[in-house]
Amino acid sequence: MKIKFIFFSLLLFSFANSQIISGKIISKENNQVIPYARIGIENENRGALTDENGNYSIDLSNIDTSKKIIVQLGGYLSFEQIVKDFINSNNHTIILKEKVNEIAELKISPKTFESKNIGVKSKAKKMLYGFSSNGSNQAVYREFAIPFSNKKRLKIEKIHLNIAKFKTDKPIVLNFNVYSNKNKQPAESILLENLTTEITEDKIIDGTFTFDLNNYSVWVDKEDFYVSVQVMSGFKGDFGFSAALLRTVFERTFYSNWEKITAGSPAINIDVRIEKEKRPAT
CATH class of the missing domain: 2.60.120 (Jelly Rolls)
Structure with missing residues (x-):
């Protein structure tokens, strides 16, 4: 009986410390989902990719909660949030803002x-x-x-x-x-x-x-x-x-x-x- 209790306690402990967060990544400008975006933790080799429908599921178990959640994708401003705040958030939909083009294009010609x-x-x-x-x-x-x-x-x-x-x-x-x-x-x-x-x-x-x-x-x-x-x-x-x-x-x-x-x-x-x-x- 004691062995069963210890095993059950370990299961409860493991479940309590599991931090698997699911959500979606979308574009602010058109509210469209963003497939194949990377969500991860700063300076860590752990993370997840969104699927074709912009959905992700990331395991944040045993992660230093003072670090940042990061999403970076070409053409968008980076998203960053402290892991602790991200876990405690009621909404795990990440909204990316498109970059504004502030560089004037030059007219390309063979002379220049x-x-x-x-x-x-x-x-x-x-x-x-x-x-x-x-x-x-x-x-x-x-x-x-x-x-x-x-x-x-x-x-x-x-x-x-x-x-x-x-x-x-x-x-x-x-x-x-x-x-x-x-x-x-x-x-x-x-x-x-x-x-x-x-x-x-x-x-x-x-x-x-x-x-x-x-x-x-x-x-x-x-x-x-x-x-x-x-x-x-x-x-x-x-x-x-x-x-x-x-x-x-x-x-x-x-x-x-x-x-x-x-x-x-x-x-x-x-x-x-x-x-x-x-x-x-x-």
């Missing part, structure tokens, strides 16, 4: 801007950053960010991913972000729009998947920056980027600290229109 392709261009098949999955929608995939040095004003027109392996049962959802630089690592997102797309085998041409950004406004103004990619959906099969040795990549899971890796990086490169040097008047 030139086209370049920069980044990691390896098409190696045997060296890769790979993922294997059993189809779980709860799978957590790390975010990879590639650094770019820049001293000019430029517009990102296309993002290219060189693919070494793609054998999956369904399309894979990818999310891209562009971060500013602080202390030589990714900092704040500078995107004014959310960059999410699907990759399927037929979209991979000559080993490369291209995400066209010509209809987006992705400008970088005379600063170093980072372009990141993350798998956001579950699948069955194998998927991997080509990789290059001795190149730098930054990695993290949810909102854990960025980890710098210099042994090699995934093949991510971008097409840009970059401002030409102004010639001195003669």
Whole structure:
């Protein structure tokens, strides 16, 4: 009888300390749900993704309640709230506000801007950053960010991913972000729009998947920056980027600290229109 009582007490204790919070993430501007958004805890590798209908369920058990709940998504202002206040809230619908474009676009012409392709261009098949999955929608995939040095004003027109392996049962959802630089690592997102797309085998041409950004406004103004990619959906099969040795990549899971890796990086490169040097008047 005593053993049963102890077991029952342990169950009650476990239930009492369980803090699984469910809710929805929506846009303030149009009240639409936001799929594939990350909700997590600052400096922790724990969190959750919203599903296709904007729903999330996050386990906050044994989390330091003085830390912050964070939601970051390209094109939206960051959401932050103390974990304790978030748990005690009666409403767990998170409302994200869209960013306001305060940067005037420049008219691009061959006289003032030139086209370049920069980044990691390896098409190696045997060296890769790979993922294997059993189809779980709860799978957590790390975010990879590639650094770019820049001293000019430029517009990102296309993002290219060189693919070494793609054998999956369904399309894979990818999310891209562009971060500013602080202390030589990714900092704040500078995107004014959310960059999410699907990759399927037929979209991979000559080993490369291209995400066209010509209809987006992705400008970088005379600063170093980072372009990141993350798998956001579950699948069955194998998927991997080509990789290059001795190149730098930054990695993290949810909102854990960025980890710098210099042994090699995934093949991510971008097409840009970059401002030409102004010639001195003669």
